[in-house]
Amino acid sequence: MTSTQTTYQLTRSIPAEAPYDLVVAGGGPAGTAAAVCAARRGLKVLLAEATGCLGGMGTSGLVSSFGPVSDGERMLVGGFMKELLQTMWEREAFAPQVTQDFLHRQLNRWVPFKPEHLKRILDEFVVQAGVDLRFFTRVVEADLGQGRINGVVLSNVEGLRYVPARTFIDATGDAALAALAGVPCKVVLRDTDTVSPSTLCSLLAGMDWQDPAYGSDWRGIDEVKAKVKNQWVPQAIEEGFFTQDDRFFPGMNRIGDNGATLNAGHVFNLNPLSVRSLSDGMVFGRKLALEYAEFYRKYVPGCADLELLTTAPVMGVRDSRRIVGEFELNIEDFRAKRQFPDQIAVYNRPTDVHPTDTSKAEFDRFMKDFHGKDNLGRGDCVGIPYSILVPRGSHNLWVAGRCHSSDTKVHGSIRAQSAAYMMGQAVGTAAAQSIATGQPACDLDTAVLVQQLRADGAYLPQEGLSSRMTRA
Numbered sequence: 001m002t003s004t005q006t007t008y009q010l011t012r013s014i015p016a017e018a019p020y021d022l023v024v025a026g027g028g029p030a031g032t033a034a035a036v037c038a039a040r041r042g043l044k045v046l047l048a049e050a051t052g053c054l055g056g057m058g059t060s061g062l063v064s065s066f067g068p069v070s071d072g073e074r075m076l077v078g079g080f081m082k083e084l085l086q087t088m089w090e091r092e093a094f095a096p097q098v099t100q101d102f103l104h105r106q107l108n109r110w111v112p113f114k115p116e117h118l119k120r121i122l123d124e125f126v127v128q129a130g131v132d133l134r135f136f137t138r139v140v141e142a143d144l145g146q147g148r149i150n151g152v153v154l155s156n157v158e159g160l161r162y163v164p165a166r167t168f169i170d171a172t173g174d175a176a177l178a179a180l181a182g183v184p185c186k187v188v189l190r191d192t193d194t195v196s197p198s199t200l201c202s203l204l205a206g207m208d209w210q211d212p213a214y215g216s217d218w219r220g221i222d223e224v225k226a227k228v229k230n231q232w233v234p235q236a237i238e239e240g241f242f243t244q245d246d247r248f249f250p251g252m253n254r255i256g257d258n259g260a261t262l263n264a265g266h267v268f269n270l271n272p273l274s275v276r277s278l279s280d281g282m283v284f285g286r287k288l289a290l291e292y293a294e295f296y297r298k299y300v301p302g303c304a305d306l307e308l309l310t311t312a313p314v315m316g317v318r319d320s321r322r323i324v325g326e327f328e329l330n331i332e333d334f335r336a337k338r339q340f341p342d343q344i345a346v347y348n349r350p351t352d353v354h355p356t357d358t359s360k361a362e363f364d365r366f367m368k369d370f371h372g373k374d375n376l377g378r379g380d381c382v383g384i385p386y387s388i389l390v391p392r393g394s395h396n397l398w399v400a401g402r403c404h405s406s407d408t409k410v411h412g413s414i415r416a417q418s419a420a421y422m423m424g425q426a427v428g429t430a431a432a433q434s435i436a437t438g439q440p441a442c443d444l445d446t447a448v449l450v451q452q453l454r455a456d457g458a459y460l461p462q463e464g465l466s467s468r469m470t471r472a
């Protein structure tokens with residue numbers, strides 16, 4: 001290569017595999033649910049996951065807490081997500097403070113779990129469903145023709161492989177496959193929008209959860225969390241303890257007898273679609289994690305012997321690329337608690353768009369949004385329509401999870417893992433319907449889809465159904 005050369009044309013033959021009905025890119029919450037639900041409907045499914053485990057942010061990212069699963073009165077999650085919760089309950093995969101009541105009736109409670117248990121349960125689900133699971137495998141190219149994706153190129157230790165398929169689901173969080181396929185996307189960066197910063201989460205041991213400050217159930221833990229935010233963080237900032245004076249972080253999740261995960265330390269202005277920025281962010285995130293461990297040891301009860309065991313191997317990216325979908329769910333829909341004929345899930349979680357810098361103005365903006373009147377109350381929910389999972393005009397590609405089509409505020413709510421699992425079930429089921437009927441993703445009979453999801457346990461309270469999806 002000469003010094004003036006800016007591109008290199010790669011032309012080579014690579015092995016091609018036998019065709020699949022469905023290729024799912026990404027084995028996080030959305031992709032795992034999609035692959036399992038499609039395979040259970042009889043599809044031959046390949047699930048390509050870049051890391052060595054399923055669960056995405058919930059496992060690799062050490063984000064060991066499901067966003068709310070109830071509206072304070074009813075369980076809002078059904079189908080695959082409910083089955084997962086029940087299995088986790090039976091296998092003691094939740095943190096010790098989680099009770100049945102906590103799951104069913106605590107409005108806007110986050111549900112902490114043990115990541116290693118989740119990994120193993122998802123492995124079992126995928127293997128039992130007969131999914132062809134490929135770890136350490138990335139989708140790196142899309143083969144397009146006649147308005148469809150015909151196949152993808154996978155990259156792993158064996159080299160490059162071409163895999164043809166009839167349908168595709170992008171559950172990469174970053175809309176990686178959609179972008180490769182030329183789907184119009186919104187790239188969400190600080191200079192174009194209010195965008196939640198990233199966080200490198202960590203795993204801690206040596207917590208004394210028996211310290212009287214924590215009481216006997218989750219209420220005591222909540223009280224300490226509130227004091228961390230309102231008392232000890234401001235005090236530490238006042239005393240010049242931190243490298244960056246960040247007033248907000250979600251804090252510690254108890255996940256075991258003396259263990260915890262920590263969601264603390266914002267990496268501001270990180271561009272999740274730049275490998276240089278991600279690399280710099282990992283280096284900075286590891287420094288911050290050490291500092292937060294030291295903060296807890298110094299200021300917080302029960303933490304004197306706390307040890308930082310490890311940081312996550314992947315950056316905790318809250319937002320990066322979202323598709324331009326057949327419909328964009330927006331804050332007006334959210335405020336109106338809008339229900340849709342084609343909704344594939346309902347949800348209730350605050351609009352959680354983290355402060356974009358360390359300023360008081362951003363902290364105040366976050367607090368106002370998070371606790372403000374926009375948010376849904378007890379017994380409320382907003383619908384998640386099918387059409388936010390369909391790239392505009394798409395024939396055989398769906399997305400699920402973080403890269404769906406919503407505005408920034410709504411994204412701050414429905415990017416949660418529990419919602420991602422439900423979106424995954426919906427698109428896995430949609431792919432099966434599409435293959436069975438020949439209906440393209442953008443013209444699927446959504447009344448049939450909703451009835452199938454209900455039959456498979458989804459909680460979908462809308463009264464009227466429509467065979468056509470909601471569009472703008």
Ligand SMILES: Cc1cc2nc3c(=O)[nH]c(=O)nc-3n(C[C@H](O)[C@H](O)[C@H](O)COP(=O)(O)OP(=O)(O)OC[C@H]3O[C@@H](n4cnc5c(N)ncnc54)[C@H](O)[C@@H]3O)c2cc1C
Pocket residue numbers: 025026027028029030031048049050051055056057058060061063065066067068110137138139140171172173174176177198199200201263315316317318400401402403415416417418420
């Ligand atoms: C710091 C932080 C804290 C959070 N806190 C909470 C919380 O408390 N509760 C909650 O419910 N949610 C929380 N969230 C949000 C939630 O974790 C994510 O939005 C959710 O996991 C999204 O699910 P997903 O399946 O879309 O993506 P992910 O969980 O990101 O999974 C995507 C998967 O795709 C894989 N992948 C990516 N690219 C490729 C490729 N090209 N080929 C193959 N595989 C690929 C990745 O390795 C990953 O496993 C938090 C997020 C962050 C970052």
